[in-house]
Amino acid sequence: MSVQLQFFPSRQISLYMVRLFLTRTLAVLALLVVVLQTLDLLGQSGDILAYPGNGDAQLWHYVGLRAPQIIARFLPFSVLLGTLVMLTSLNQNSEIVSMKAAGLSAHQILAPLVAAALGVALVSFAFNERIVARATASLSAWEAVDFGPIPRDSGVKSNAWVRDGNNLVTAAIVAGRGTNVQLRQVEIFNRVNNSLTTIVQAPRAHYDAASQSWLLDDARQFDVARGTSRPIGTVRFGHDIRPDQFTLAKVDPDALTFNQLRAAIADLRDAGRPTASLEASLWHKLAGPLSALLMPILGSVAAFGLARSGQLFLRAVMGMALGFAYFVADNFSLAMGNLGAYPPILSAWAPFFLFLLLGETVLFRTEE
Structure with missing residues (x-):
């Protein structure tokens, strides 16, 4: 079969790029979690230790409840930064040029990253369902009693x-x-x-x-x-x-x-109560993890065109700007949904499809 007709033209290249993508993403995520968790613990340790009888065990318990929230919130950021680090490195080493010289299109180069990002999105959704929701409920209940004893109930x-x-x-x-x-x-x-x-x-x-x-x-x-x-x-x-x-x-x-x-x-x-804001949050439980799927597409501007322009840093900044613009638009749209200004489905999914089209447009206009 022709290389141009294959979605994954090379098993070796695909595995190589997936490995680079996952290791860079996990490295960035680990760095962000360590730094942010340390800063958060410094800000909360005084309140935790202020309750009589609390000590090191309660501090570690707080870390165990807070860390899943940080991971869930910053995983899409980590995918974006991991993508940019990886693609920038491949360009510096002329590996992207070699792939295109072998007949690969831009979409074929990005296909392994998109597939890996889809796997990250599925893992993120499962992680949110099994761990983050429970940790958030427990931490909210613990904070409500000033870090004292709380009733042991899963529906708290x-x-x-x-x-x-x-x-x-x-x-x-x-x-x-x-x-x-x-x-x-x-x-x-x-x-x-x-x-x-x-x-x-x-x-x-x-x-x-x-x-x-x-x-x-x-x-x-x-x-x-x-x-x-x-x-x-x-x-x-x-x-x-x-x-x-x-x-x-x-x-x-x-x-x-x-x-x-x-x-x-x-x-x-x-019960006749308004539910629009909760419906927006319900749909965002699906759209949020899927944002990882967009990051390789939005960050792809850092991968191509360097041989012609030579402006690697500028392209990396453009990719980062596109990614962070998505997060700003996503938070704004969700806030509008919570206020009732946007329909729930539109507030959750509009930023995703808007930036998917934007990323594809940039990719086609510059490389395809």
Whole structure:
């Protein structure tokens, strides 16, 4: 078969380029994670150690929860920078020129990188689903209790609040579903004529299905007018508050897997709540990892044309600018989707297809 008709014309070249691409990407990712995790830990270590009893174990636990978030966020950046480093090196050594002299087109040279980037995107999606979502949920719950003990529950949510008539009820931790919902660090702000009168605080609360109300344990009441506090023991409240109002009060899309977020959106839709911003985040769970697929195409401007122009550094900067412009457009579009200005599908997928067309246009106009 003719070289021009083969998508991967050489097994040796393909494996060679895939190996270079993956090693450069992983090296850049490791460097970014070490630097950013160190800076983040320096900023958070004081708050972690401020809780009585916390020590080195809690610092390492924080690293274990925070590192997956950093990896997920900066993996596409690493693919972009790894692509630029690799293609720039191949050009400096005239390897791109040799490939084109052997009859390979620009797309054939990039084909192994695109295939490897697709594999990176699939691994990224699985990593987000299995590790990042759980780590985000656990870290959010841990931060909500100032790095103290949190209930061991996979469905934990943090910083939820609901209205009970004229009063406000907040809970730092919400764990469980249905009638088994448990609340931690509960505060009830009792108001009369929009004026705060008392604040009831309790370390925990649970739903009593028999009376269809909530029970506070070891509660204390603070009188705003007198400035005094006194224990009031067990208190019943919230006869009109359903358990799902706490579980649906705050849905963090980053702390849920794709299927969990889709189920939460269905629950909110059934309850008559707006879901546009969550739908945008749902679609972005697919579009985000696939951004790795764009990086070899956007960074390809650094690979070709050097023999004619000789401006290697300028082309590398152009490739980096195209890649970072995608991330800016992606974040802007997602923000517009969260505000309801863009439809959810458009806000998640428009930047991907726009820059895919832009990268292909640049590649065709310059090399094909």
